[in-house]
Amino acid sequence: MKKLSILLCLLMVLAMTAMAEPAASPIHDGAAVLQPATLADARTLADRVWAATGLRLAVELRHFLGGADPAAYAQRLLAQQEDSADTLLLLVVVGEEAYAAASGATAERTLSREARDTLLSRSFRPAFQGRDYDGAVAGFLLGTARQLEASTGADIDLDGLFGRSQSQPLPSAAPTPASGTHKRIQLPNLNDILGEPISPTRDPGSARRQHEQEDRGLSIGSIIAIGFVLSMVFGGKKGKRGCGCGPLGWIFGVFGLSKFFGWRR
Amino acid sequence: MHKRSTAVLAFVLMIALIGASLLWGAYKGWSAERRQVETSMGTLEEVLSARREVGANILTVARRHLPASDPLLVSVQAALTDLNQSSALTRRAQANETLQAGMKNLLDELRQLPSLSADERDSMYVNQLLPQALEQSARMTEQAEYNLQAERFNRSFDTSFSGRLARLLGVERAEQFTPPEGSTP
Incomplete structure (x- = not known):
């Protein structure tokens, strides 16, 4: 019995582990502008930074925000992140040519707002303005990793990421010239632009059925009450004036009348 | 007696x-x-919110290629404001129709511009992404559950x-x- 219980517990733990959904990647390219290699390297770097410093790096790319303010939107996205306090989030809005960053409370202690903004202006902005989105994201992430190494003393392995070796210098602050051919932009999922699919708040079919079941006009209780009242008023003792009907007769009579005149559905 | x-x-x-x-x-x-x-008014509000977002996105691209005084741009902006601010449903429905026509005409105007043809990214927005978003949001508005129930x-x-x-x-x-x-x- 004891062995069976232990086996059952083990099976349950295994089942829960299997059913557990993998954590969503903090690097999300909703605009589909990054090369797959850049995306993969960004996720690898984010994992290494987290392992070395406890800081989570998140990047969110969109085409448009539908008129929302990028800074406020970045804060909302940050609040939705797992461990938002430890997260530094970069929001890149390709179609609006805008970007914003947001840091959780712990993340801001690790990498100050001034340092973050400096990184953005030196390592991200030039490439972003040149529409080199791969270069911009790579520059920001590499720059952040180097800054964290300097400030925390952690050792973060950057070798092989974004096509560079450890000895290579960081991307320069000079603006990269806009290339004659732009990267091919794939048509994204419209749900990223229009938000969640709209679903009615209530199934109209069930609402209709529920309404039809609700009493309109006379309810059963009303009919019974009226029947009793009529019985008391008109129903007399047997032999005396009055029809001699009991209350049931009056109730059924009112019920029939309500059906006939459509007082009750 | x-x-x-x-x-x-x-x-x-x-x-x-x-x-x-x-x-x-x-x-x-x-x-x-x-x-x-x-x-069910909630579903209508969600649909109108999507419409406003599409309008804002089209204006974002249009402002890069047209002057602020362009009549179509001004008209779409006014219709968006009306849709946001009016409380009467009939007036919002009117603003929605004006917005739909305005956005379509604005996209058509943008397609004629040489500056847009020279910009691959904005060209993709005006020729593919935004018209598709516009059509989808128009369809959602027509099928809004609120109107059917009302x-x-x-x-x-x-x-x-x-x-x-x-x-x-x-x-x-x-x-x-x-x-x-x-x-x-």
């Missing part, structure tokens, strides 16, 4: 009770139905006897998300 007057009184009381039950039942039933229609409610409310009774007690028709008759976008 006394018994006759009692009988008459009882009869009158019975009629009054039946009448009161009818009125109360009609009011209760139709009020509940109206509340249910208003609950139309159904009003049809039953106007034709039924209990609906007329409920109207005496202050229950009103549901306002529909349709522009006023005779209006042009």
